[in-house]
Amino acid sequence: MDQDGRRARGMGLKLAYETLRDEILSLRLAPGQLLDETSLADRFGMSRSPIREALIRLAGEDMVVMLPNRSTIVAPIDITTFPKYVEALDIAQRMNTRLAAEFRTDADLAAIAARQKDFEAAVARGNHLDMSDANKRFHMAIAAAGRNPYLAAFYERLLDQGRRMLHLHFDYLERTHDGYLLTDEHDLMLEAIRARDVARADVLAHAHTRQFRDSFIDYMKENHAGELMLPVPGDPAPAA
Template sequence: MADELEPKRARGTGWKSVYDTLRSEILALTLAPGQLLDETTLAERFDMSRSPVREALIRLAGEELVVTLSNRSTIVAPIEVASFPKYVEALDIAQRMNTRLAAALRTEADLKVIAKRQKEFEAAVRSENHLAMSEANKRFHMAIAEAGKNPYLASFYERLLGQGQRMLHLHFEYLERTHEGYLLTDEHNLMLEAIRDRNVERADALAHAHTRQFQENFINFMRENYMTDVSLNPLSAAE
């Protein structure tokens, strides 16, 4: 009878707790890029069989947060500096297009959601929790994308934002340590104003500047911490 009163994990949902925990640890860099993720060790850690662990790793692989090697080992996805120029080029295009569309098509309800997400980001900044900041930043930009009313562009943008969260974590760390630049809040507010004013061209320019700031600070972080010379083809100013 006592056993019947104990809460039971819903069948097929065990992977979710593993996924949520590992995703947070990967994005916060608690699990370092390249770190081995052994199924047996993880199963022991989470006190469950290997099947839900494997399911969690499959889902993380779908988000490109983990990589399965040729020997079938799984590691935390490396942060590929060499591919950063292509990544930031795609991010710039997606960010500009979604922000332009939001400025052209937003409703009053959309503005309220964007403003709410910006307040949440500001609260995350005050908490000094980098993972909370990157998650809140993503929600802010996705609120803009949803205001643009193009689910294909929004989906592409969401994937890029997710892939960039670990780099954004380093970006925040660099800014807080050096006090060079600022933590995006001013640019977020300016973007919101441009969207509110339906100023498409200003929204575009601000979105582009936003990407450039992220790029420049990430490059500076990598030069300071890992290499003496980094040439990553910085984005040109918006026309």
């Protein structure tokens, strides 16, 4: 394959990967939906090879599941594991925010504040995909300020895994006006980090997780009350 051919294939792979990832995260492709390589190749006007590579990459990010019969589906949202997910998210969120309050620099504060402005702009546009992306970038700016790449990598994985649930969270809050879209909590977390108030940062990070948890549980009760019983995860008090 010549250089132009490789470039075209790389662009095709990038287009398929980014489009499918956005559609999965925004729930335009529903959990459990079959992803047929031939149909996708026809849709994107390319061969099956870059489609297959895009699906393999998405599988590595837990966005799709490649089944033994060689078919691929959008990864289901396993509601039964939600309590364990929230426990892990709470620990990661609190630890990264605590560390940011302890080790942040002025440059870190500027980066966190910039990501918060990006989130506020996404909220004003009402675009849930932009909102979830900006939310992740805000929290990863906090993680970067904490100077622990291992905790930051763990946190990023959890944030990615929770983005589809966050879309449901946004939808619920916008429809019911029962709660708020995280913006005020982000501002309070930034101020605690600015003040180097580790204990306050921990309390706010824990409350941030709890607010997401409660809204998601309310959404599931409203929409799937007859389908499942969702255990409510514990609510341990933050450490000082």
